[in-house]
Amino acid sequence: xxxxxxxxxxxxxxxxxxxxxxxxxxxxxxxxxxxxxxxxxxxxxxxxxxxxxxxxxxxxxxxxxxxxxxxxxxxxxxxxxxxxxxxxxxxxxxxxxxxxxxxxxxxxxxxxxxxxxxxxxxxxxxxxx
Numbered sequence: 858x859x860x861x862x863x864x865x866x867x868x869x870x871x872x873x874x875x876x877x878x879x880x881x882x883x884x885x886x887x888x889x890x891x892x893x894x895x896x897x898x899x900x901x902x903x904x905x906x907x908x909x910x911x912x913x914x915x916x917x918x919x920x921x922x923x924x925x926x927x928x929x930x931x932x933x934x935x936x937x938x939x940x941x942x943x944x945x946x947x948x949x950x951x952x953x954x955x956x957x958x959x960x961x962x963x964x965x966x967x968x969x970x971x972x973x974x975x976x977x978x979x980x981x982x983x984x985x986x
Contacts, residue, residue, distance in 0.1 A: 858913075859889040859922050860929075867930040868912045871941040877931060882906045891921040936973060940966065 858866050860881055868874040881888055882904070890898045890911075897907035915928060933941075951958035 858891075858918075859926065861886040862889075863926070865915075865918045865922060865926045865928045867915055867918065867928055869930055869932065870912055871938040871945070872931040872933050874912070874931065879906060889922070891917055936970070939973075940969070943969070 858868070858878070860866050866874075866877065868878075878888070882901075888901045890901065890907075891913055894907075894911055894913075897911065900907045918928070947958050947961045950961075
């Protein structure tokens, strides 16, 4: 998305992009979306935070807005992104498969991190998560 006609914001899944987008709306910044995101653009034009949250590639953003804008993105630790996605999946499947969701949600973060480190070999300092 193009923010206040100053920079492109590249939305990377599970990196607080909804919070960033919401902050832009609260700050009154103008937001422009690529051409295929017509509904989001109509909502943004009316000052309404879009309900649909789409992620576009950098090439799609450049194709629509050109190459004259700097690009900003939020990046997080890969494990934090995975844990965020894991929690999202549990929430998503709870509607269709409540028993599976309940079983998966009983896996605590500490056990998950221990398994991640031992099975995948991830050795980042994880004590703050």
